[in-house]
Amino acid sequence: MSTLRLQQLHGHIFPENKTRAMATSSSPLTTHVLNTAKGVPGSNMALSLHRLDPLSETWMIITTGTTNADGRCPGLITQQMFLSGVYKLRFETGPYWESLGETSFYPYVEIVFTIDNPSQKYHIPLLLSQFSYSTYRGS
């Protein structure tokens, strides 16, 4: 295989900015973390988006990011990469509460969901306290 071809393949497999949250403002998948114990956005929380590879049945990481001051994380995925399948949003809730000097019951929260129709918009909030959380498909 030629060097040029290898480089092309490398570029496909490891595209630039694959795992960092992208700056594009129109991700078809969005989230919003709310700290319901304090009535504030869950800001500065690390999170990651994964897709389940159906053949190998393993999770492939798509994006890592951190919620902004409003508890949101824009640029989770591009429309192009948003294929049908099973995805997982993992929220690092344990470190979040630790950074606020508090203990919590959940070391992390993973929400696993199915995307049937990638042309739709999916909004997945996480409402969170130290001892409870809830999620729903919103808009």
Place this chain on the structure above:
Amino acid sequence: MTESGPLTTHVLNTGDGVPAARMSLSLHRLDSEMKIWTMLSVSMTNEDGRCSGLISREAFVPGMYKLRYETGSYWDSLGQNSFYPYAEVVFTISDSKQKIHLPLLMSRFSYSTYRGS
């Protein structure tokens, strides 16, 4: 003497306003050295959506645990689709003398959990 053990759960189908009966679920503990999940028990909720006998007091040592609810299969059995293929709740036990009650309130497009009593 309580038969239910130190860990209980209760699943409610909030979409229909009924207990989620006959939902499969499993309890796992994270092996702290090998960082892999060990399945401890597989159970099914009863007609009231409850499940006891998940673990014995002796086995309920401090550590990280995971309750996995087969919510997707549950909705399938009702002939409905759902947004979540399953729901996993990962929690930390630091004091194994506690009694932990973990409800799961769920519909086809939402779920919530909390540490109850």
